[in-house]
Amino acid sequence: MSITALGSSSGPGHTGSRRDAPSRPHAPARPHTPSPAACTIGATLLLNATYEPLCVVSSRRAIVLVLAAKAEAVDVTDDEVHAERVTVAVPVVVRLTRYVRVPYPVSVPLSRRAVFTRDGQTCVYCGGSATSIDHVVPRSRGGTHSWDNVVAACRRCNHTKADRSLAEMGWSLPHPPGAPSGAAWRLLGHRTVDPRWREWLGMPDSVSA
Ligand SMILES: [Zn+2]
Structure with a gap:
């Protein structure tokens, strides 16, 4: 499994409001649809199996990894989502169950x-x-x-x-x-x-x- 396959979200659009559900005043009333996509807009820190930080992924991606048993939740929020007939606490930090090797740049850009x-x-x-x-x-x-x-x-x-x-x-x-x-x-x-x-x-x- 490559780091790319883990769905790192480095672009804009993933760092918006992380705790509050989006308000959609013009959306028609409809029954609650159980879906991680509808509930999670936060970001989750992804750790390697060794607890080394790897990258930041969307909370939705983190939940998918947890449901697939590719990662386990290390720290969670009070928010929950319902997916695949199970209730999952939205994770803040998840840890991969299998180690992945990732090369890192030698120096950090000064900004x-x-x-x-x-x-x-x-x-x-x-x-x-x-x-x-x-x-x-x-x-x-x-x-x-x-x-x-x-x-x-x-x-x-x-x-x-x-x-x-x-x-x-x-x-x-x-x-x-x-x-x-x-x-x-x-x-x-x-x-x-x-x-x-x-x-x-x-x-x-x-x-x-
Ligand atoms: Zn000062």
């Missing part, structure tokens, strides 16, 4: 979204909500646009620091920034992270100041 994800969406200086990217060593002083020199920052800290060094500010970092690695980052660079995935992705709940 604003990926930096925010690495730093927990918080400013590394004050712990506030991150809204910008700061170059620790300012680019005007030769700082590079690289994983070990970029951090998530709030606009206020970024503006206050301007083109000065941490030493000049008397500021420090909670830990040295670095390039993320591993399977988790292949799937996190471009999408929002469900908080319930974090423990499986080896990510901190938040970055303290």
